[in-house]
Amino acid sequence: MNGKALFPRREVSLSPITLGRICVPVFLLALWWICSRIIGDNFILASPGISIQEFWQGLREGWLIRSLGSTLGRVLGSFLLAGLLGTLIGVLLGLSRFWHDMMEPLVVAGWAAPKSVLYPVYILLLGLGNKSAIVFAATWGVFPLIIMLMSGIRRIPRVYFKLGRTLGMRPFALFGKVIAPAVSLEFVVGLRYCWCLSFLGVIVIEMFGSRSGVGRDLLAFQEIGDMKKMLAVVLMVVFVTVSISFAFYRFESALIRKRGLKEDLAMAG
Amino acid sequence: MRRSREVLFVRLGVVALALVLLEGWTRTIRESYVIIPPTMMVQALAILLTNERFWADIQTTLIEVGLSFIIAATIGFAVGVVLGLKPTLYNVIEPYLIAYYANPIFVFYPVFISFFGLTMIPIVIIAALASVIGVIVNTAIGIKHVKPVYRKIGKTLGMSFIQILIRIYFPSAVPQIFTGLRLGLVYAFLATITSEFLLAPRGVGHFIKFQYESFQAQWMYGAILLAVVVAISGNAILVRIENRLYNRRLEAI
Numbered sequence: 001m002n003g004k005a006l007f008p009r010r011e012v013s014l015s016p017i018t019l020g021r022i023c024v025p026v027f028l029l030a031l032w033w034i035c036s037r038i039i040g041d042n043f044i045l046a047s048p049g050i051s052i053q054e055f056w057q058g059l060r061e062g063w064l065i066r067s068l069g070s071t072l073g074r075v076l077g078s079f080l081l082a083g084l085l086g087t088l089i090g091v092l093l094g095l096s097r098f099w100h101d102m103m104e105p106l107v108v109a110g111w112a113a114p115k116s117v118l119y120p121v122y123i124l125l126l127g128l129g130n131k132s133a134i135v136f137a138a139t140w141g142v143f144p145l146i147i148m149l150m151s152g153i154r155r156i157p158r159v160y161f162k163l164g165r166t167l168g169m170r171p172f173a174l175f176g177k178v179i180a181p182a183v184s185l186e187f188v189v190g191l192r193y194c195w196c197l198s199f200l201g202v203i204v205i206e207m208f209g210s211r212s213g214v215g216r217d218l219l220a221f222q223e224i225g226d227m228k229k230m231l232a233v234v235l236m237v238v239f240v241t242v243s244i245s246f247a248f249y250r251f252e253s254a255l256i257r258k259r260g261l262k263e264d265l266a267m268a269g
Numbered sequence: 270m271r272r273s274r275e276v277l278f279v280r281l282g283v284v285a286l287a288l289v290l291l292e293g294w295t296r297t298i299r300e301s302y303v304i305i306p307p308t309m310m311v312q313a314l315a316i317l318l319t320n321e322r323f324w325a326d327i328q329t330t331l332i333e334v335g336l337s338f339i340i341a342a343t344i345g346f347a348v349g350v351v352l353g354l355k356p357t358l359y360n361v362i363e364p365y366l367i368a369y370y371a372n373p374i375f376v377f378y379p380v381f382i383s384f385f386g387l388t389m390i391p392i393v394i395i396a397a398l399a400s401v402i403g404v405i406v407n408t409a410i411g412i413k414h415v416k417p418v419y420r421k422i423g424k425t426l427g428m429s430f431i432q433i434l435i436r437i438y439f440p441s442a443v444p445q446i447f448t449g450l451r452l453g454l455v456y457a458f459l460a461t462i463t464s465e466f467l468l469a470p471r472g473v474g475h476f477i478k479f480q481y482e483s484f485q486a487q488w489m490y491g492a493i494l495l496a497v498v499v500a501i502s503g504n505a506i507l508v509r510i511e512n513r514l515y516n517r518r519l520e521a522i
């Protein structure tokens with residue numbers, strides 16, 4: 001909006017904040033290593049070294065990739081479904097004050113409801129398989145996106161709409177040139193929550209009952225007491241989710257800089 | 270005022286219409302085990318609430334939610350205050366707070382079961398881990414956003430650090446801290462029910478799964494109705510209190 005590049009070229013330097021951010025995973029790994037040394041038995045708590053070895057072994061043998069592939073396939077499906085539905089509903093509710101005020105408590109109620117216990121209902125209605133899994137996980141991700149978009153559009157200063165009408169802008173032009181840029185940050189944050197909750201929903205489904213995927217493998221390894229493989233799977237999930245989260249964070253920070261705001265991205269919602 | 274009443278009536282009307290349509294549809298379909306009429310769900314719940322074993326499951330769930338929330342609120346509040354008072358430390362940790370949200374916390378559940386066995390402990394830990402992040406982030410943001418002029422007033426009046434914390438920071442940050450506690454409680458409840466549902470010896474979530482696997486649709490739906498109503502109404506009540514706290518702060522300004 002103010003002509004600044006989204007990702008400006010910056011000098012790479014080790015500021016105290018960057019150094020601090022590098023130290024956090026190192027600290028967590030050290031803490032894990034200390035705990036495993038104290039316990040002293042890799043059967044009870046495998047050390048980071050052994051877990052990372054098992055992780056590479058799993059990648060070479062392919063079972064880790066197959067497991068992650070199954071899970072990511074479902075997550076992608078539910079994320080796309082939740083993203084499309086959430087965007088459509090969020091925008092429609094945000095554009096109408098009456099429908100926003102009417103539906104907001106219902107949307108918040110939908111977010112607060114324990115959706116995991118409704119999975120049997122989805123199975124009974126849609127059958128066991130990817131269809132019920134994707135629809136179920138999408139219901140986890142759709143609500144935060146609707147809430148973010150709804151409230152973001154309501155917060156757009158009304159003078160922007162008046163300006164659009166004064167300039168004779170058609171609805172699509174008003175949406176593309178005024179509304180969409182104004183809620184771009186809320187949209188990206190909502191997508192982030194949508195992705196995270198869809199992922200969580202898929203893991204829950206796979207733990208409940210599935211023939212493949214990360215959740216199913218974790219419970220299977222727990223049943224046979226294979227702590228090394230369990231931690232290898234956990235490492236892989238943490239690596240994937242943290243990487244995606246950092247990508248979202250970078251994009252959101254860039255949008256904030258472009259708008260000249262001081263938002264707290266970690267604000268819980 | 271008139272408009273808000275109009276909105277409320279329309280909302281109640283929409284919900285009532287949805288329930289009537291669901292009641293009508295479920296009474297006409299042949300496969301009544303798929304979804305039962307809402308009136309039967311209410312009847313089933315009323316019968317369940319007279320059952321001692323179901324109350325034992327409710328008690329287990331309440332203990333798990335209570336314990337996990339108390340742990341999360343205590344640790345979350347302490348960590349949140351430290352992060353709020355040290356903005357540099359907050360900036361260092363911020364991407365990891367966001368990454369924490371991204372992590373599907375239930376991947377750790379089998380690890381904790383292997384460690385502690387199939388008891389309440391893994392559920393309390395998972396629910397506390399799910400709940401603590403909301404408390405940390407909102408407490409930190411509430412403390413961070415206390416206006417610097419308020420701190421300066423405290424120093425001018427010769428207040429000690431503890432006095433500034435208790436008499437200036439905390440009252441000013443109460444609405445945001447309350448938001449964090451509300452989110453913490455909601456996440457603790459959701460994580461507890463989900464953990465019990467996945468794998469647990471007892472609890473409301475376990476009851477629902479057991480009834481599903483036993484093809485006892487009416488008891489399953491009765492318990493689902495209880496979990497959903499408790500979560501939604503609890504959150505609604507806390508949101509009303511939270512709105513009053515925010516409005517009171519706006520009036521004070």
